[in-house]
Amino acid sequence: MTRWAIICALTCVGAPALAQDVIYSFDATVNCLAEKGEEGEAHQCFGTSANACMETTDGGWSTLGMVQCLDAELKDWDRRLNTAYGLLMKHSKEVDAEMAEWGSSAPSQAEALRKMQRAWIPFRDASCEYERSTWGGGTGGGPASLSCFLHLTAQQAWSLEKNVEAYEAATCNHEGCTE
Template identity: 60%
Template sequence: MWMILAFSAGVATASDTADVVGFDPIITQRCLAVMSDSQTPRSCIGASANHCMETTEGGWSTRGMSKCLDQELQYWDARLNAAYGKVRAMRKATDKELRDIGSSAPSQADALLAMQRAWIAYRDASCDYERSHWGGGTGGGPATLSCHMYMTAEQALFLEADAIVE
């Protein structure tokens, strides 16, 4: 289940996180910066949310978990959007270069857009399925947010890697 919580682009500012005292995106950024060779960036997903839950009064309550998870979700969503914009611009430039030399290759920008739209539908369906495991209980909210956070972070990391390939 996605509720396992032990687990840069747009950076949240202090005003973005003011309502959740223990949330600090620097925790995730630091984790990514000091990874060992045996770690993957995936191991840093949830680091800031976990820190938030551990250091915020009521952080392990349903409401506290939801706030902390949502703050990290917003952090990863900003990174995802920044990376997507960069990759989309790169792919549009490649498409233009290919058209200029008379290539009939399929559009990379269009393929990226279709992939991202399909990924959003997949993420949403996956997280709805995760929520269904909670039978309408209060844990469903944090579980759904955790799922969205984790999957959004993975997609952000995927797109960031694509942005530096070229």
Template identity: 60%
Template sequence: MWKILAFTAGVAIGSAAFAESGPGFSPVATEACLAAMTDSQDPTTCIGSSANHCMETTEGGWSTYGMSQCLDQERDYWDQRLNAAYKAVRASRKATEKEMADLGSAAPSQGDALKNMQRAWIAYRDATCDYERSLWGGGTGGGPATVSCLMYMTAEQALYLEADGLVE
């Protein structure tokens, strides 16, 4: 019982310190990293740059709560990019399908394939991150590990869809 109360008090103190201090999250570090990339470099190396900056510059940023907050904010950043990329790719595929139909093509639907791929990816991401959490055996590190997994996988998918050349 004391461990639960001590942990709860620690989270409350860590949460208050995190919320009241430092600059918090900004995507600037990630965007700067991506902007500096050359064609031969791997953009996935930029994933986590802003979350790490958030943890380093925010009081309480390296607490379990702080890490989860910084990682989740970068996950949200990548999720917004993913949604924009998906929307752009989907619109492009629909236009391509219309052109193909006008030509009398019986090619399979790219839009349907994209939608099915994305749905399968969501299930894969969720199962992978559930497994990641299980590796922590119920410990407090499971929360940040799960959010980190979600952030990395979401970022990788966003970059994959953006690489289609339709999103700048």
């Protein structure tokens, strides 16, 4: 079941006509990453904004509140993942072009990145479907599944962002960039 089907199953059937307003900001996660991200503890920050949302939203710890807060942070991580993937793909294509210019027979970085990301998506989906299944059909399965999506997406986004940073640092060291 996709995460959107999970959200609808929890919010479209038997729920009030209007979803509750959640108090959400990605700031808690951004602040946590600024503090812990460079020390290799970024994983401790994944879900921080969703948890803050649940704490500050009236009914935030209800199934509906958890779903809305978790989905809000998931969307932020998904945007970050897509941005990082796009930048990394651009950089990978530049490396591939440079390698081809040199006559290298090295494997394509862009193709390897594409294959890696395409393999990651079904891994994420299967992992989170398994997480949902451990709830035996209970209402906690939706939030558990979304939490899984959030954490795995955040982990992948963070990893891709670190690769982008490494590429840009190497390029600047090579080309003598100044900020």
